[in-house]
Amino acid sequence: MSLLRRLFGGFGERPPAPPLLLRVRAGSGAIPEQVELVITWASGRRDQRSVVAAQGLCIVPWRVGEGAVQIAVRALGGRASLRVSVRENASGSVHEVRLADELAAE
Numbered sequence: 001m002s003l004l005r006r007l008f009g010g011f012g013e014r015p016p017a018p019p020l021l022l023r024v025r026a027g028s029g030a031i032p033e034q035v036e037l038v039i040t041w042a043s044g045r046r047d048q049r050s051v052v053a054a055q056g057l058c059i060v061p062w063r064v065g066e067g068a069v070q071i072a073v074r075a076l077g078g079r080a081s082l083r084v085s086v087r088e089n090a091s092g093s094v095h096e097v098r099l100a101d102e103l104a105a106e
Contacts, residue, residue, distance in 0.1 A: 016062070016064065017062035017064075017066075017086050017089060017090070018062065018089065018090070018091075018092035019059050019060060019061050019062055019092070020059070020060040020061075020062055020069065020071075020084060020089055020095070021057065021058075021059055021060075021092065021093070021094040021095065022057070022058040022059075022060070022071070022073070022082075022094070022095050022097050023055075023056050023057055023058075023094050023095070023096050023097065024053060024056045024057075024058060024073055024075055024080075024097045024099065025056055025096075025097070025098055025099065026075070026076040026077075026078050026098075026099045027078060027098060027099055027100060027101055030076055031053075031055060031056040032053055032056060032075035032076045032099075033052065033053060034050065034051070034052060034053070034075060035050070035051045035053045035056075035058050035073060035074070035075040036048075036049070036050055036051075036073070036074040036075065037049045037050075037051060037058065037060065037071055037072070037073060038071070038072040039060060039069060039070075039071050040069065040070045040071075040072075041063055041066045041068075041069050042066050042067045042068040042069070043063075043065075043066060045063070053075075057094070058073075062086070062089065066086065067085060067086050068083060068084065068085045068086065069083070069084055070082075070083045071083075071084070073097050073099065074099075074102075075099060076099060077101065077102055078099030078100055078101050078102060079099060079100060079102055080097050080098060080099050080100060082095065082097060
């Protein structure tokens, strides 16, 4: 590693995006223990996960080079969808997700 790189810490390189943090709640306010996520990245790559959510918190690692993500969330008989850009997620703050009743959403 060059002296300049050590002094300036890789100046000009973008730091990695923080993980996407979701706090999921049902419309009634109930907090799910199990959450189903369908994650579609801007590149078209798609992942499906079943997550054990402590206090409704889900953590999704941000994929390197992706500019945005669309996430479908299902739990406790409800569902929600959200889109988050890398810029919106730059602060690493928690995104609140309120589930709508599946029957009411149809």
